[in-house]
Amino acid sequence: MVRSKVQTYLGFCIKARKVAYGATAVELLKREVHLILVCSSAAQNTFKLAIKYKNKFNCPLIVCKNGLENALNKPNLKLAAIRDAELAGAIVKNADDNFELYAEGNN
16 A cells, blocks of 8 residues: 555654644643644534644644544544644645645635
8 A cells, every 4th residue: 555645754753752642632732733633524523623723733734534543543533733843844745635734714
């Protein structure tokens, strides 16, 4: 199976332990969040939390269309945060059809 660049960068984030998994883990973070990831199948409340964290940390939000659980190898994962600035920038720069950058108003 061919992995996209974004999936490769997410793998680097996992290996470097720069991922916070789930809404509770993201809520506990005080700083150094550079990217929020949310699954396209997440509930409306989870999506609202993702927008809240996007505004709180002033960082981009990416919607994962193929399932965030597949991208980060965690079952039932709907929300995650990337805490590495360089990898977050590379993920945003290389976002493809499966990882859509969220723009305000385009739900």
